Amino acid sequence: xxxxxxxxxxxxxxxxxxxxxxxxxxxxxxxxxxxxxxxxxxxxxxxxxxxxxxxxxxxxxxxxxxxxxxxxxxxxxxxxxxxxxxxxxxxxxxxxxxxxxxxxxxxxxxxxxxxxxxxxxxxxxxxxxxxxxxxxxxxxxxxxxxxxxxxxxxxxxxxxxxxxxxxxxxxxxxxxxxxxxxxxxxxxxxxxxxxxxxxxxxxxxxxxxxxxxxxxxxxxxxxxxxxxxxxxxxxxxxxxxxxxxxxxxxxx
Numbered sequence: 001x002x003x004x005x006x007x008x009x010x011x012x013x014x015x016x017x018x019x020x021x022x023x024x025x026x027x028x029x030x031x032x033x034x035x036x037x038x039x040x041x042x043x044x045x046x047x048x049x050x051x052x053x054x055x056x057x058x059x060x061x062x063x064x065x066x067x068x069x070x071x072x073x074x075x076x077x078x079x080x081x082x083x084x085x086x087x088x089x090x091x092x093x094x095x096x097x098x099x100x101x102x103x104x105x106x107x108x109x110x111x112x113x114x115x116x117x118x119x120x121x122x123x124x125x126x127x128x129x130x131x132x133x134x135x136x137x138x139x140x141x142x143x144x145x146x147x148x149x150x151x152x153x154x155x156x157x158x159x160x161x162x163x164x165x166x167x168x169x170x171x172x173x174x175x176x177x178x179x180x181x182x183x184x185x186x187x188x189x190x191x192x193x194x195x196x197x198x199x200x201x202x203x204x205x206x207x208x209x210x211x212x213x214x215x216x217x218x219x220x221x222x223x224x225x226x227x228x229x230x231x232x233x234x235x236x237x238x239x240x241x242x243x244x245x246x247x248x249x250x251x252x
Contacts, residue, residue, distance in 0.1 A: 020064075153215055
C-alpha cells in the first residue's frame with residue numbers, strides 16, 4: 001500500500017464537523033474568559049500560565065487530527081467512510097482503500113498532550129496518592145461505561161470523564177481540585193476507556209483504533225476545560241495579586 005494513502009487514512013478528524021465546531025467554540029469562549037480576567041488565577045493554580053493553558057488546549061484541538069501508529073492487528077473486514085452515531089454524537093470513520101487491518105495508534109491531541117501535561121501536574125504538586133486514587137476511580141467508571149462500537153473502536157459518553165473527575169477531585173482535595181480533575185480525567189479516561197479495552201477491538205472492523213482519539217478525545221478535551229474552570233472557582237480570591245505572585249515565587 002502506498003505510504004501517502006496510508007498516512008491519509010491514519011490522520012483524520014475523529015469528530016463530525018458539528019461536534020468539532022462546538023468544542024472549538026468552547027475553546028474560544030474559554031480564551032475570552034481568561035483574557036478578560038473572569039478566571040483571574042485559572043490554570044496558574046495548577047502550575048501553568050493562562051497563556052500556556054490556551055496553547056495546550058489549542059494544541060489538543062489541532063492534535064486530534066494526528067495519530068501515531070503503534071501496532072497493526074491482523075486483516076479483517078474493514079468499515080470505511082462512515083459516520084457513527086453514539087449517544088447522539090457523530091464520529092467519523094476515515095475513508096480507506098486496500099487497508100491492511102486495524103491499526104492501533106495514539107492520538108496526539110487526545111492522549112499524548114494531555115498525558116504529558118497530567119504527568120507534569122502530578123509531579124509538580126506531588127499528588128502521588130491522591131492522583132493515583134483519582135486515576136483509579138475515573139478509570140473504573142470509564143471502563144464500566146465504555147462500549148466497543150463497530151467501525152469506531154471504543155467509545156465513551158462525552159461528559160463521563162469530566163463529571164467523574166470533578167466529583168473525584170472534590171472528594172479528594174478542595175485545594176487541589178483543578179489539578180486532580182485534570183489528572184484523573186485525562187489519564188483515567190485513557191486507561192479506563194482505551195487501554196483496558198484494547199483486547200476488545202479485534203473484529204470491530206475499525207481502520208484505526210486511536211488511543212485518545214475518536215470516542216474518547218471529546219471527553220478528555222472537556223476535562224481540560226473543566227480543570228480551567230475549577231482552577232478559577234477555587235482560586236484564592238481573597239489574595240491580592242502581589243501576594244499571589246509572591247506565593248508562586250516561593251514555590252518555584
